[in-house]
Amino acid sequence: MVRNVLGCLIALIGATAAVWSPFRPWYDGRHGSDVRIEDLFNGITDNSATLFGSLVLPMVFAGLLTLVGVVLRSRLVITVAGLVVLGFTILWMVRQGQTAGELTAGTHGMGVGAANALGGGALLILGALVMRGRPRRVLERYDDREPYPPPESWDPEPYIGDTHSIYRADDDTPPAPWSAPPPPTRQHPQPPTRPNHRQPPTRPVEWGKEQRYPGAHGQPGPPGPGPQQPPDNGA
Template sequence: MDRTSRSEATPVLRNVLGSLIALIGATAAVWSPFRPWYDGRHGSDFRIEDLFNGLTDNGATLFGSLVLPMVFAGLLTLVGVVLCSRLLITVAGLVVLGFTLLWMVRQGQHAGELTAGTQGMGVGAASALGGGALLVLGALIMRGRARRVPAYEEDEGPLRPLPPTPPVEWGRKQRPGPEHGPEPPPDGHGPPPPDRTS
């Protein structure tokens, strides 16, 4: 494989690898609300408005819970993979990480502390954090959509040859020939004009 084909294949491989990692991260993020987040309570049971006003023990509807931002991030990831857009995948990762970290702050305020284990943070919150990190990592690996470069330049027509230049003889003064008339006298005084009376 020559150097040109290698340079063309490298962005494709990076896009494929980055897209695969991003899809794995999006899957983990979307699945995370259906698993325990804290003390056996699933992410689908936390209301979105409670993340801004303080957590309560009230339940939530499916798309009024943490399911909504995770599904939104998953859709952004799918669009980003199709369009090879690093920006969309990065935004999806930031959405997942942002809502997860905001939940951690509110949960710490609500419980007084954050612990891990059966009575603390569960696999759902860990899946959300890992999924957001994988989304950002996949966006960093990707090269994005390659810019289209024209394979050839527009033909402006055949080049016209320049007219040949006459050779120049350096250090030699060209005397005027018969077609240019007689050489003028150096002092400006020529021979006397011919006598027309005879």
């Protein structure tokens, strides 16, 4: 983000210098707005030019490209704008050198207009190099499976198709027709059963009842054997 902002700022400064350069002296006090575009291809003459028939036209075009590149954050568009400025400036230098025999700097030589054009083109290219451009969208594969083979490599021989289904040729039995499952039955929920906390009362336990009443109806039973005497061995 910071690199994009810095690169756009440098590019805008360069575009401003390039657009302003035709209104400054280029050579021997002659402004760039007075140099015809035709003279860049046929040779420099003393004929005056209209505003958009002079060096103003390529510089304004480069400025518009710069604005488009800044909005789109396109390094390519800004680079093209810088090449347009440098290309027309260098072409003018070549034609001016052929006409004057040499190129000098100073009062009767190259002025600040040509220097501004060269500096503006260099700043445009520098701004494009500083920018990072638009982020690229990376499309990741949703799985690691192998890609499908191209349709040219498909073999239709193992398959026989009809209007309803496709099945293998070695199996002549067509698949069973699909039937819809029965609709689910709606079951009414049963009310929850409440736990029965009431338990039947337990009968009281009477300990020793069998010993006290061994017979039926409370009658005493037959007497049991008495205590056994030890046998007498000849007494």
